[in-house]
Amino acid sequence: MNSDIADMDRGALWPAMVDSAYVRELQTFADDHIVPHAANIDKHDVYPVDILKKMARGGYNNVTLPRQYGGQGLSYTHGAAVFEEVGAASAAVGISLITIYQAQNMINLFGLETLKQRYLPAFGQGLLSSYALTEASHGSDIRKLDTKAQLQGQEWVIQGEKHFITSATAAELFIILAETDVGVSVFAIPRDTPGLSMYEGSNSATFGLRNGPHMNVRLDAVRVPADHLIGQEGKGVRQAVTVLNYSRTLAAAISLGIARAAFEGALTFARDRVAFDQRVLNFQGIQWYFSDMLTDIDGARVLTYHAARALDADDQIARWGSEAKLKASAVATQVASQCAQICGAYGIMENAPFGRYLRDAKAYEVAGGSSEILKNTIGKALMPIAGIRPNAKVSA
Numbered sequence: 295m296n297s298d299i300a301d302m303d304r305g306a307l308w309p310a311m312v313d314s315a316y317v318r319e320l321q322t323f324a325d326d327h328i329v330p331h332a333a334n335i336d337k338h339d340v341y342p343v344d345i346l347k348k349m350a351r352g353g354y355n356n357v358t359l360p361r362q363y364g365g366q367g368l369s370y371t372h373g374a375a376v377f378e379e380v381g382a383a384s385a386a387v388g389i390s391l392i393t394i395y396q397a398q399n400m401i402n403l404f405g406l407e408t409l410k411q412r413y414l415p416a417f418g419q420g421l422l423s424s425y426a427l428t429e430a431s432h433g434s435d436i437r438k439l440d441t442k443a444q445l446q447g448q449e450w451v452i453q454g455e456k457h458f459i460t461s462a463t464a465a466e467l468f469i470i471l472a473e474t475d476v477g478v479s480v481f482a483i484p485r486d487t488p489g490l491s492m493y494e495g496s497n498s499a500t501f502g503l504r505n506g507p508h509m510n511v512r513l514d515a516v517r518v519p520a521d522h523l524i525g526q527e528g529k530g531v532r533q534a535v536t537v538l539n540y541s542r543t544l545a546a547a548i549s550l551g552i553a554r555a556a557f558e559g560a561l562t563f564a565r566d567r568v569a570f571d572q573r574v575l576n577f578q579g580i581q582w583y584f585s586d587m588l589t590d591i592d593g594a595r596v597l598t599y600h601a602a603r604a605l606d607a608d609d610q611i612a613r614w615g616s617e618a619k620l621k622a623s624a625v626a627t628q629v630a631s632q633c634a635q636i637c638g639a640y641g642i643m644e645n646a647p648f649g650r651y652l653r654d655a656k657a658y659e660v661a662g663g664s665s666e667i668l669k670n671t672i673g674k675a676l677m678p679i680a681g682i683r684p685n686a687k688v689s690a
């Protein structure tokens with residue numbers, strides 16, 4: 295469906311937000327290597343290993359990682375462009391890439407040098423990873439966890455179970471949160487560590503973002519060396535949220551991609567479909583739908599790329615990342631639904647892509663930080679600007 299827009303001016307529709315040659319190259323990669331497989335990845339709910347390995351060879355799996363660790367050393371604006379184009383081709387490939395960036399960001403921002411040397415260069419060679427915070431009884435609230443870690447000699451011993459773990463079917467490295475004596479902490483665990491296993495639970499299959507079942511990962515007396523604790527013991531929640539602040543901007547870019555793909559598909563349809571002796575696109579009622587959608591997508595794009603620049607400048611990243619994801623995910627859901635409507639029965643058919651767009655867009659209103667939690671974060675960022683402490687009591 296994406297390629298149908300080729301005879302329209304895609305560059306005019308979505309002006310490049312970074313160097314346009316870089317974006318054109320990305321679009322060619324996505325058109326050639328991702329778009330043809332998107333429907334099947336979704337239908338069969340499989341992790342697209344070959345595509346992610348190919349993307350690593352193209353330099354897309356470590357765009358923002360410093361060059362000293364084998365990364366491309368580019369800006370988060372370039373990063374957002376990668377996620378937008380990949381998201382337009384397949385949101386399932388997009389979320390596969392997100393869990394790679396989450397793991398490398400956690401190690402790069404907080405890991406010991408030994409850990410950085412060991413794992414970061416491998417992302418350029420296609421290392422696949424998962425980011426495991428959630429448990430059966432702990433989703434949005436990860437301040438307490440049932441997964442426990444204890445230092446025994448020179449090793450951490452970890453026991454517990456993680457749920458909803460995206461990319462786990464293929465991940466070669468897991469970043470997991472576990473509680474130690476002093477609070478929630480973060481650990482790196484290679485897949486082949488004895489005691490790590492996984493199973494498909496009753497909650498593993500989702501209706502959207504289907505890059506393989508979101509597995510339950512068991513940690514049964516798993517042992518890792520002392521330096522596999524990432525950052526400071528007890529500071530895991532702060533670290534995990536910092537990493538989420540980065541990935542929320544990238545998730546917003548995926549949502550933009552979904553919205554764009556739906557828009558392009560519906561625009562092509564409305565241009566070519568005839569009713570009452572004219573093109574459907576000629577009806578003013580239909581044009582108004584497109585006008586509203588284009589305005590919403592453009593607004594969300596400006597916000598998302600602002601959030602990407604804020605990451606580069608380290609400026610209010612919690613606020614901008616949350617605003618971007620909140621807006622872009624809502625716009626994507628609304629646009630996907632509207633576009634299905636514009637295409638009439640063709641929009642509702644199983645072999646049309648609009649159902650996938652709608653399911654992926656909706657899933658991203660929950661995954662990686664629900665819209666309610668994002669609103670809490672934005673509200674919290676507002677308090678110091680307004681000159682007050684959150685939850686401060688006011689005496690009568």
Ligand SMILES: Cc1cc2nc3c(=O)[nH]c(=O)nc-3n(C[C@H](O)[C@H](O)[C@H](O)COP(=O)(O)OP(=O)(O)OC[C@H]3O[C@@H](n4cnc5c(N)ncnc54)[C@H](O)[C@@H]3O)c2cc1C
Nearest residue numbers: 425426427428433434458459460503657660661662664666
């Ligand atoms: C497709 C998909 C992929 C996922 N991948 C991963 C993954 O790779 N790794 C991982 O660790 N987890 C993953 N998750 C889990 C995801 O992070 C959680 O679903 C999410 O954090 C919400 O937690 P919960 O589902 O337990 O909802 P709860 O925390 O139980 O919340 C239930 C409802 O209450 C709302 N709510 C909760 N707290 C508040 C509050 N303080 N104020 C207002 N509203 C509130 C929520 O927004 C939600 O609407 C994934 C989820 C999905 C759907």
